Amino acid sequence: MDSAQAYFMPRARLQDLIDSLAAAGYQCMGPKARDGAIVFEALADASELPTGMRDHQEPGSYRLTDTGSPRAFAWANGPQALKPLLFAPSEVLWRARRRLDGGLDFGSDAPQVRPLAVFGVRACDLAALAIQDQHFVQGAHGAAPDPFYRMRRDGLFLVAVNCSHPASTCFCVSTGDGPRATHGFDLALDERDDGFLVEAGSERGRAVLEGLALAAALPAQLAEAREQTARAEQAMTRSLPGRNLRASLFANLEHPRWDEVADRCLSCGNCTSVCPTCFCHSEPERPRIDGGESVHAREWDSCFTRGHSHIHGLTVRPDTRTRYRQWLTHKLGSWHDQFGRSGCIGCGRCIAWCPVGIDITEEAGAICRSGP
Amino acid sequence: MNPHLPAEAEVVERIQESASVFTLRLRLCDQAVREGYRFDPGQFNMLYLYGAGEVPISIVSDPEEPEHLLHTIREVGRVTHGMARLRTGERIGLRGPYGRGWPLALAQDRDVLVLTGGLGCAPVVSVINHIVLRRPEFGRLTIIQGVKHAEDLLWRERYAAWAGLADTQVLLSADHGGPLWPWHVGLVTGVFDEARIETGQTLVMMCGPEGMMRASARELALRGVEEGNIWLSMERNMHCALGHCGHCQYGGSFVCRQGPVFSYPEIKPLFDVWGF
Numbered sequence: 001m002d003s004a005q006a007y008f009m010p011r012a013r014l015q016d017l018i019d020s021l022a023a024a025g026y027q028c029m030g031p032k033a034r035d036g037a038i039v040f041e042a043l044a045d046a047s048e049l050p051t052g053m054r055d056h057q058e059p060g061s062y063r064l065t066d067t068g069s070p071r072a073f074a075w076a077n078g079p080q081a082l083k084p085l086l087f088a089p090s091e092v093l094w095r096a097r098r099r100l101d102g103g104l105d106f107g108s109d110a111p112q113v114r115p116l117a118v119f120g121v122r123a124c125d126l127a128a129l130a131i132q133d134q135h136f137v138q139g140a141h142g143a144a145p146d147p148f149y150r151m152r153r154d155g156l157f158l159v160a161v162n163c164s165h166p167a168s169t170c171f172c173v174s175t176g177d178g179p180r181a182t183h184g185f186d187l188a189l190d191e192r193d194d195g196f197l198v199e200a201g202s203e204r205g206r207a208v209l210e211g212l213a214l215a216a217a218l219p220a221q222l223a224e225a226r227e228q229t230a231r232a233e234q235a236m237t238r239s240l241p242g243r244n245l246r247a248s249l250f251a252n253l254e255h256p257r258w259d260e261v262a263d264r265c266l267s268c269g270n271c272t273s274v275c276p277t278c279f280c281h282s283e284p285e286r287p288r289i290d291g292g293e294s295v296h297a298r299e300w301d302s303c304f305t306r307g308h309s310h311i312h313g314l315t316v317r318p319d320t321r322t323r324y325r326q327w328l329t330h331k332l333g334s335w336h337d338q339f340g341r342s343g344c345i346g347c348g349r350c351i352a353w354c355p356v357g358i359d360i361t362e363e364a365g366a367i368c369r370s371g372p
Numbered sequence: 373m374n375p376h377l378p379a380e381a382e383v384v385e386r387i388q389e390s391a392s393v394f395t396l397r398l399r400l401c402d403q404a405v406r407e408g409y410r411f412d413p414g415q416f417n418m419l420y421l422y423g424a425g426e427v428p429i430s431i432v433s434d435p436e437e438p439e440h441l442l443h444t445i446r447e448v449g450r451v452t453h454g455m456a457r458l459r460t461g462e463r464i465g466l467r468g469p470y471g472r473g474w475p476l477a478l479a480q481d482r483d484v485l486v487l488t489g490g491l492g493c494a495p496v497v498s499v500i501n502h503i504v505l506r507r508p509e510f511g512r513l514t515i516i517q518g519v520k521h522a523e524d525l526l527w528r529e530r531y532a533a534w535a536g537l538a539d540t541q542v543l544l545s546a547d548h549g550g551p552l553w554p555w556h557v558g559l560v561t562g563v564f565d566e567a568r569i570e571t572g573q574t575l576v577m578m579c580g581p582e583g584m585m586r587a588s589a590r591e592l593a594l595r596g597v598e599e600g601n602i603w604l605s606m607e608r609n610m611h612c613a614l615g616h617c618g619h620c621q622y623g624g625s626f627v628c629r630q631g632p633v634f635s636y637p638e639i640k641p642l643f644d645v646w647g648f
Contacts, residue, residue, distance in 0.1 A: 093374070093376040093377075094378075096420070098422060102461075102463060103401070103463050104380050104463045104464070106377050106379070106380065106465060107377075108374045108376070136616065139615075141625075141626060141629060142615060142629050142630070143615030144375045144614045144615065144616075145375075146375075250641065279616065280617060280619065281611070281617050282611055283426065283611045283612060285423065285424060287423035287424075294422055296420075296426075298617070307609075311607055312446070312448035312452075316609075316647065317647050319647075321647070322646070326621075326648065330621065334621075334624035335624075337623070338624055
């Protein structure tokens, strides 16, 4: 954090930041502890934040504990990233109405979008957002921009928090995406017991920050923030065996490890639901019972389902082995062809939320390290 | 502008091709949409049946007549079963065209081998029509169609008509023939000896079941056809056709955008691996 741009915000003034964003027309969203996990929900008051909460993540396990700490962001992540706020888990793409003369009218409703300000976004989530932007808006691999995603994206204000307490499942250092947010945010916070160091990353962020009229951060505070980041980096024990595993994965498509992982994998698709870069979806049709209208929707889908690769009379990937292999070779391999980088941002969600604790770093390691 | 939104189209004609295969002639209802519509052979449309959903179907008609769009469809699933019951005058939704079609520019002045299996013929019928209408612009045309059972063969008269054209060869093959099957019995690769293929001069366009395409591409390459001159149309579970939904992913490609037509070298690394 550059001292010329960093300010100190006492903890008591966090509410001023929430209020000023609300006054600027944003609906504020922030982390809350609900149902035993940290989730993003509407945020009106700083007291709703998960103060004192720590997350303990292991393969197949996620637990919150209250440490009594004054900190509100001393956790790594929850099952959600920014994905559900932009790429809705289910939404209507268009509607067909049958006219009395038998003709069809097609139309779509503009989604009801309010500008959103999200608090507590991590560097990994910003990296995932950049990938989803490439996929849904920037037309990577020649795709058309999606108007629904774009409307939500345009109104998004991001308050990042530099990660100070990575979980044991985290490995963003090895993917190059964290733990510090370096770009893609409007404001970034370093949390301290007594408050926050605040940095602006955009003109919008700078305007909000100026409105708060905060004092400049002290050199000692900046040094502590840097040390905190260094400690977070060192705390990460997991890693992928490389940034680009494309060649190793595709050279090992018949590796025996695929069979081993298939024996454990339930093909449940949890990893794809919590993954902030997975974009697969299906388009179910929902006719109204009176026959007067039919709604064409889109809904998150997963390459772990049977229907995902079904073509008339044939399921291209009929078993768990081929589905897990499809997921991993795409995420860490062919993703490079499509987006110029890996699809993994090191958040570790797929490890913690896998009901049988399959660890992507372990599987990639087993397949790539023993191969060519 | 919502790129997901279909346009209204009218069923102008319905042709029953076989017990389970039918062709719909469609006309976009809105004049401006109809006049702005253009496609390349090998591209596909998403056809929508009210209340049931969308299916990707290749366009078999001639691109020079984009006002009438022909789609040959096999009844295989919920949506196509419903579509089989459409009658003239009924309305459906249509959006497209999507994907990359056949490399017709590359085919100029060269021999073209059109190799199809099963209903695979549909995506290349427009190519055959295109070449037949512009015969002097192309070299020899060889049409090879393989079917599993003799009774699967569609368009018998059409093949007969094509076989009568100048510099055109038609070879038919059925894995299981029958008393009324005068042509080759066995795998489609079995007719390659009969085909007059000038390997350095021939561009291959093939479409059909992947097993048939795999064996054929390998055999043609062994016979000296340059792999870069072999093109094939892939099929995957396409939902959005916009490159977003991920269902048609094939390695690093989305079949709906980088395909459905690929050159053999583009897909070869994964083509022999089961499960992609």
